[in-house]
Amino acid sequence: GAGVSQSPSNKVTEKGKDVELRCDPISGHTALYWYRQRLGQGLEFLIYFQGNSAPDKSGLPSDRFSAERTGESVSTLTIQRTQQEDSAVYLCASSSTGRQPQHFGDGTRLSIL
Amino acid sequence: KQEVTQIPAALSVPEGENLVLNCSFTDSAIYNLQWFRQDPGKGLTSLLLIQSSQREQTSGRLNASLDKSSGRSTLYIAASQPGDSATYLCAVKGGSEKLVFGKGMKLTVNP
Numbered sequence: 134g135a136g137v138s139q140s141p142s143n144k145v146t147e148k149g150k151d152v153e154l155r156c157d158p159i160s161g162h163t164a165l166y167w168y169r170q171r172l173g174q175g176l177e178f179l180i181y182f183q184g185n186s187a188p189d190k191s192g193l194p195s196d197r198f199s200a201e202r203t204g205e206s207v208s209t210l211t212i213q214r215t216q217q218e219d220s221a222v223y224l225c226a227s228s229s230t231g232r233q234p235q236h237f238g239d240g241t242r243l244s245i246l
Numbered sequence: 247k248q249e250v251t252q253i254p255a256a257l258s259v260p261e262g263e264n265l266v267l268n269c270s271f272t273d274s275a276i277y278n279l280q281w282f283r284q285d286p287g288k289g290l291t292s293l294l295l296i297q298s299s300q301r302e303q304t305s306g307r308l309n310a311s312l313d314k315s316s317g318r319s320t321l322y323i324a325a326s327q328p329g330d331s332a333t334y335l336c337a338v339k340g341g342s343e344k345l346v347f348g349k350g351m352k353l354t355v356n357p
Contacts, residue, residue, distance in 0.1 A: 235280065
């Protein structure tokens with residue numbers, strides 16, 4: 134596709150379960166970003182990938198959060214032992230270089246019961 | 247630590263008005279600034295990106311300006327339409343690759 138694709142679009146799970154969120158960036162974009170948008174709050178940076186490496190993981194809120202990227206393409210954000218405060222929209226973005234705009238997917242809306 | 251502020255948080259106007267949306271940031275050492283719109287339940291759509299060396303960018307009815315020294319950017323929307331109703335977000339990139347976002351301004355344009 135032409136844009137950033139995220140799946141699933143919605144995820145409802147019970148507290149304590151693990152979840153995996155997927156991002157397919159725009160083809161050829163080497164930079165990939167994950168952000169979180171909690172209700173009533175601004176977007177928070179989570180992690181940045183350049184190729185398959187993550188030079189900036191400073192936004193990951195705890196060690197329950199991890200992410201990987203393979204083939205300089207697909208990325209997966211994993212949240213282990215989910216808590217209610219993890220409920221948010223998780224947005225993925227990609228860009229071709231740091232000087233170019235970041236293009237966002239529609240996000241995954243995660244609800245923890 | 248960079249902080250981005252957008253005031254007001256919400257604005258409701260009649261159709262046809264020319265609008266100015268404000269964004270301020272605390273650290274003037276930015277690399278670029280990007281304006282987005284977000285429709286309910288959707289991701290962010292990039293509207294305009296201004297590099298730190300630029301003063302303004304234009305796209306159709308939209309014009310964004312940047313005054314880096316004073317830590318301000320404005321997004322000008324000419325002849326507003328109901329389809330412009332959305333949340334508008336300003337974000338800056340500093341020394342790192344991440345964007346720092348304001349909380350957004352919810353715009354409602356009434357027919």
